[in-house]
Amino acid sequence: MKINDITSTSNRATREGFGQGLLELGRQNPKVVGLTADLMESLQMQHFQKEFPERFFQIGIAEANMMGIAAGLATGGKIPYTGTFANFSTGRVYDQIRQSIAYSHKNVKICASHAGVTLGEDGATHQILEDIGLMRMLPGMVVINPCDYNQTKAATIAIAEHHGPVYLRFGRPAWPVFTPEDQKFRIGKALHLASGKDVSIFATGHLVWTCIEAAKELAAQGVSCEVINIHTIKPLDEEAILDSVSKTRAVVVAEEHQRAGGLGDAIANLLAHKLPTPMEYVGVNDSFGESGKPAELLDKYGLGKKDVLWAVKDVLDRKK
């Protein structure tokens, strides 16, 4: 597909995609159960709760307990979906996830909303930017960060078919919807959005759209970008990445996360071993966030379109 052919049809929050996906999944699969730690509507889980009240557990503000209960439900053959903010889904309960879910290989889907700075006004206490790193370090954990409403909905449904722990990360704000409504979600299979020859842009989550917009601008300037949506950070689609990089020989990685530990580091690790290549990060540089509007925060913390443009320019300079 050509970059200019990718257009947004509407703005909807990825968390709404999660809520709709969970409802549809609940209708298909009676083993699916939901849990929340007092954030049911923030996660849009009220649709599932209303239709399947006996399969939904309100655990209160007790995330550690929620993770343990989810592990127990999984032991009994259920497929639990836990729902709280990304901060409380990871850092707050790291040991519970590590021992009772990851090491015990429980079929728990840890569903995390309000990730990153686009949470906005609540500020840094809630804006986790380390969660991808924390979760991808856990052996056997699948880590997914879909890019829009449709993809989040599809991912929510698809992960029930994978037996094992999954971290599904999404966000709060309304965000451009541009992936097809009927697109099948395949864990670990990167989505090639636009072909190009000068630079490979790998992006995950909200920043996929930002990179599409940047690539359109670059196309007008005569820079041909290959844009690939890495919705699954672990397992990483190494083949897709190496195929693209072997062609372009320049890489930009964009994510709403710390530069340390996220998708950028995952790709840098791959390339260091298999195909050393000039690479630039678009990510938060060793900093906490702060209160503000999502667009203002993305701009201030180096996650905007301008930052992708600079990163491409820098990497193309290094490529010469």
Next chain:
Amino acid sequence: MPDTQQLTELCTQVRRDIVRMVYNVQSGHPGGSLGCTEFFVALYGAVMKHSPKPFRMEGKNQDVFFLSNGHISPVWYSVLARTGYFPVAELATFRKLNTRLQGHPATHEGLPGIRIASGSLGQGISVAIGAALAKRLDGDKRWVFALTGDGELEEGQCWEAILSAAHLKVDNLVVTVDWNGQQIDGPVEQVMALGNLPAKWKAFGWDVLVLEKGNDLEAVIAMLRKAKRRCGKGKPVVVLMKTDMGHGVDFMAGTHKWHGKAPNAEQFEQAMAQLPVTRLGDF
């Protein structure tokens, strides 16, 4: 079902196994293991309906058990082996490289009988609640049992779990607290006093049973059966079980000092002399 005499003999053999396992590898936790021997023998030998072979993770239509204080793995491994979950000879591999009998229980190596990893404390009650809720959703009428330490109750997650089990009316759950009053750094009362433990559980909405003689096999069996009968009435049930840490080996008994320490050769011989050889035979 084995008679009390057989189960008493099993208790002695389990104690021999515990001391021998810990001595063999010069590490592990004999104190709490010895103190909970009657509990495990009662549970697996007389109280639970369970099926060692084939072991099924989901435990449908069976009673299932979760150990929250995973460091007392020696007693659990011994009882699992001696009730048919895996070969008794495998006890010799405890804590050694490539073993299924990890220092703390784990599902990772596929040891039959283990349904969740434990060791990092405070998580087991939550897990047991989840398993009990799964049984409720499935219309499965069997019970979920769990054991936690008393010092372990210092972990905040325990109280999150205790609060939620009552709120969710998880009444197919029997939690037992190993109330031995000891933890690594000393008596629980000195490290972090628990105060009026029965009153605390009661205030959190549980049906509270106190067992004064946690090292009296018949008393333990009777109490766990009573706890099962108290289920199904809208409340989770807790058994506060007073035990003697290190019970059965005089120099290990009643002190925190043998929480996580292995005996030397002389102490080993001394302990073995107090635990007569049984017809079951050592591993």
